[in-house]
Amino acid sequence: MMTKPPKGVREFYDKTAREWADRWYADDSMLPLLRRFMALLLESPRVLDLCCGAGYESGRMAALGAQIVGIDLSGESIAIARERNPALTFHEEDMLNDYAYTGPVDAVVCIAGLVHLSWEQLRCAFERMDAVLRPGGRLLLVIREGVGRQAERSDVVIDGECYDRAFYAHTLDELRETSAGMFAYEQELADTGPSVWRNYVFCKPE
Ligand SMILES: C[S@@+](CC[C@H](N)C(=O)[O-])C[C@H]1O[C@@H](n2cnc3c(N)ncnc32)[C@H](O)[C@@H]1O
Numbered sequence: 001m002m003t004k005p006p007k008g009v010r011e012f013y014d015k016t017a018r019e020w021a022d023r024w025y026a027d028d029s030m031l032p033l034l035r036r037f038m039a040l041l042l043e044s045p046r047v048l049d050l051c052c053g054a055g056y057e058s059g060r061m062a063a064l065g066a067q068i069v070g071i072d073l074s075g076e077s078i079a080i081a082r083e084r085n086p087a088l089t090f091h092e093e094d095m096l097n098d099y100a101y102t103g104p105v106d107a108v109v110c111i112a113g114l115v116h117l118s119w120e121q122l123r124c125a126f127e128r129m130d131a132v133l134r135p136g137g138r139l140l141l142v143i144r145e146g147v148g149r150q151a152e153r154s155d156v157v158i159d160g161e162c163y164d165r166a167f168y169a170h171t172l173d174e175l176r177e178t179s180a181g182m183f184a185y186e187q188e189l190a191d192t193g194p195s196v197w198r199n200y201v202f203c204k205p206e
Pocket residue numbers: 009010013050051052053054057071072073074077093094095096110111112113116
């Protein structure tokens with residue numbers, strides 16, 4: 001008997017976006033981190049919310065004074081982001097594709113987005129960020145600390161359908177290595193202690 005291949009990352013987020021959006025719009029636990037990052041930037045920065053999901057942190061950054069453009073692979077997530085933040089700009093796009101049409105930005109915020117890329121894909125993702133980030137600009141990268149594909153977080157069954165969410169953990173050394181020549185590591189924000197989630201700031205030299 002033929003087994004159906006699992007659905008992928010885009011299908012997983014299209015399927016779960018509406019249910020999770022309500023939860024994340026109500027949860028402002030990332031606000032202190034966003035405030036600390038925004039304090040490193042110039043006034044009214046133009047910020048790319050990369051892998052913005054349903055736009056909850058986009059809205060929070062806009063309320064803190066940022067001009068936001070958001071990108072996400074999931075069309076359903078982008079539809080919700082637009083409904084809830086009609087004044088902001090969102091694009092349905094793959095972070096590995098060329099999105100330089102969004103124009104130059106002062107910062108890129110990527111919260112739990114790189115978790116869907118393998119080590120081999122990181123270099124391409126950084127090249128795409130490099131193409132839009134102004135010299136002197138900053139990246140905020142929220143990653144899950146660890147090494148390689150996380151099987152228990154990747155393979156998910158919803159309503160009897162199998163999904164491969166392609167979930168990867170990374171280390172700071174991996175980020176430094178794959179972004180070498182483009183970005184320099186600056187600092188960790190809001191040290192999360194023993195948490196597996198880490199908030200790293202990188203900068204692009206002038
Ligand atoms: C764990 S959610 C994080 C959402 C949001 N950044 C947050 O603050 O919670 C990961 C998001 O990354 C998006 N994503 C995964 N792979 C992507 C890719 N290749 N290009 C763009 N977005 C991607 C998913 O659609 C999903 O919305």
